Amino acid sequence: MNVPWPDDAVHKRLTDQRSQGYDEKLEKRRQAGPRSTADWDEEIEKAYARVQERETGETNSRLRLRRGNPPSASASSAGVSTPSRRSKRSSPALTVSSRDKSISAGPLPKRGRGRPRINSTPTSSPGLSATTLSSFSRKGKLAALTPSSAGSSSMEIEAPQTTLPSVIISQPTLRGRISSTWNKAAKEVMAAMVRISPNISDENFPRHLRKFKYMETGYVFRDKGLQDNFNVPRGTFTVCDCMTCSDASGCSCRDLSEIYDLKDKTNVFAYSEGLFTFEVPRGVDVIECNKYCGCGNDCGNRVAQRPRDISIEIFDTNRCGWGVRAMNDVPRGKIIGTYAGVLVRRDEVDELPEEHHGYLFDLDSTEVRNSENLGEKYTVDSYECGNWTHFVNHSCSPNMEVYCVVYDTIPYVNMPYVAFVASTDIAAGRELTIDYFPHTETNRKGKQPANRGDCKCDSEVCRGWFKR
């Protein structure tokens, strides 16, 4: 039996229109070509702005109905993150020195400026074992990122929706664009995400960071002569032939490191199951296997050279300028990354502009052992180019330390990388910090650096100053 649908014609028309719309959409997609992931960060920012706008509207509407609150109060009680102004950037002078594997500070001779020196000795600083972490809480972060969460009690109100959610197609912010560019650079070398937090607004974006070249690893050489140190001939590398590097006593790369078990003095690698063992004595660089060794990427003596797999967010601490936090939990001993930037001769450091001085890291790990030494000494300047480590703040109870590691070149040229390792288990969302002057504890009665800044680290054992 044929039962005619009364609205058959309407049904057919709607179906036709839908199918036509679908075809047009498909055609547009085809013309646009394959979708790239390059703009994901921007897409996420746009979506975030839309959700924020919509939910702010909804919450305002609900709260107005319930309490008669003015819109601005409603927004803040809903946990909507209002971009905070970035605290004024002091001209920081973090000169990180791995000299005697400690952060030590001393004024630059000509300018009278102190430069914090990073101690790469993992076990030497009592402060490093402290577990107090920075005051930035995970909860705070989540509240800021999920505007609707604070308003969940408004579910009690069964009021009709009086405002339509507004949809804004926002232009990508400056922060969004730069965040995306940096993240792209990280992805190119297979590193995990790096992003700039939405708690940083465009107007608080310092001019020099707009041109900052994000470079996940390595050094840039302005001087071709310095670069040659990284182009040393194959024959000068020590190469192991152990294939899997499972036996510490048989690996020539490990032999070069001179790392021993601190108790029984047997040969050990610097890593166990991918984590730093903290058994490396002061003044000793870790020598990892290099490109000429027979072992593969899964070799246990290749750790700092692997791509970073902890996601990083750069954010405004509201205390110490911008800082860094991990977006994953980080276990103790995990290598998070290495310092990157322009490699300069140490005796050229005083010629660098003042604002660079807070972003310098001396590569002097071996100087403690060979005071005579040593040929040329070098410093890494991350002011104009580098990676997330550019933003690592000082804490008197840090949760990372540094050590020096060599794998791209030979140890004798004094150009190790500086690896940042978690010195305690770190929960996702915690700020990642180092001590700019870690041997302070051993020098408690001794001298303090001449050039000190007021420390705002919030640690319970804050000494009140940090080494500039």
Ligand SMILES: C[S@@+](CC[C@H](N)C(=O)[O-])C[C@H]1O[C@@H](n2cnc3c(N)ncnc32)[C@H](O)[C@@H]1O
């Ligand atoms: C290597 S930079 C760290 C990143 C820096 N916060 C930024 O926004 O670029 C060092 C500078 O950060 C600031 N800073 C780092 N740790 C601090 C602390 N505990 N207290 C106060 N300021 C700090 C100081 O201005 C210092 O000179």
